[in-house]
Amino acid sequence: MIEISINGQTVAAKEGDTVLKTARAHGIPIPYLCFHPALKPSGACRLCGVETGRASGKKVVMLSCILKVKPGLEIRTESDLVTAHRQKAFDRLLSMAPDSVRIRELAEKFNVPVVPKPDGCIRCRLCVRVCNDIIGARAIAMIKTETGSHVGPGDGTCIGCGTCANLCPTQFITVKDQDNVRTVSIGDKVLSRLPLVRCEACGRQYATAQFLAHVDDNTGDHIHAAGIGHHFCPSCTKMMSRRARTENAHLRK
Structure with a gap:
């Protein structure tokens, strides 16, 4: 077992596991749609992005379903970078499935504002x-x-x-x-x-x-x-x- 930091909390992780799997094991919420434990992760939905990087280094967003844990890894599941990433990911998904209740409920759960649901009006006045x-x-x-x-x-x-x-x-x-x-x-x-x-x-x-x-x-x-x-x-x-x-x-x- 190794130790990583998620949102400032030190948690135990199994070597070779992903950040998403580790977060789920510790009850730390991260949104996702395309992940399934029986399948190899693909990162297709892009919702599971998390912020990573040491305090002295540049912060970047990476997909937690693909990112493998390693000793000393620092992760934040909530930040300005993560929020911006999630909003783009949700908007992208809704551009393909604008009437999806599941996507909109997931966005609401994680407090991500998304494009309004189309109503059939083109505002021609x-x-x-x-x-x-x-x-x-x-x-x-x-x-x-x-x-x-x-x-x-x-x-x-x-x-x-x-x-x-x-x-x-x-x-x-x-x-x-x-x-x-x-x-x-x-x-x-x-x-x-x-x-x-x-x-x-x-x-x-x-x-x-x-x-x-x-x-x-x-x-x-x-x-x-x-x-x-x-x-x-x-x-x-x-x-x-x-x-x-x-x-x-x-x-x-």
């Missing part, structure tokens, strides 16, 4: 711009957090028009009509749940009362506003418009 500049509801905004900006509820109130979902290039925003209710969601978070209104002609549920009120407020006085005082779905509105044009054509003859 089309939804924010159309809701603010065209619809005028101001129901969606870019919200700044510690992990960056993301799409969320704005200062206004969603009217359930669905324009944001129609423009979203990745379908991150969705609209679902079910059980007489329209649900608008941003990812897995609900932005609004609003009851649907029936078309007075065909009976189909086609829009929210909030959206129809918004349309009335903005087009009610327009000379071409169809169905003033009534609520008709787009299909029935077109049908009535064609019928009106046909009747007017007959009257002019």
